[in-house]
Amino acid sequence: MKSDLKILGANRLTDGEAVWWTGADWVANMTRAALMDAATADAALAAALAAETVVVSAEIEDALPSDAGPVPRWRERIRAHGPTVRLDLGKQAETV
Numbered sequence: 001m002k003s004d005l006k007i008l009g010a011n012r013l014t015d016g017e018a019v020w021w022t023g024a025d026w027v028a029n030m031t032r033a034a035l036m037d038a039a040t041a042d043a044a045l046a047a048a049l050a051a052e053t054v055v056v057s058a059e060i061e062d063a064l065p066s067d068a069g070p071v072p073r074w075r076e077r078i079r080a081h082g083p084t085v086r087l088d089l090g091k092q093a094e095t096v
Contacts, residue, residue: 006041007033007063010055031069
């Protein structure tokens, strides 16, 4: 997937949870992630990397807009919903 729009994902330091930048805060629900142009995403990433007190491993990902929120590549979808081998455990159990 190649998109001009981006999302910023990371892992929260307190519990390792995958989180996404909303433009104002980090949230565990990827559907609330802010879709940004490349310049805005670069600035958000620089700020996240400079202040690694809340999150670590921040990365910019390509994403497409949809009515249900950003649609990133598969890696980010798995991070958002949990392992693919057991649908009865983890985050994916909350949506089944």
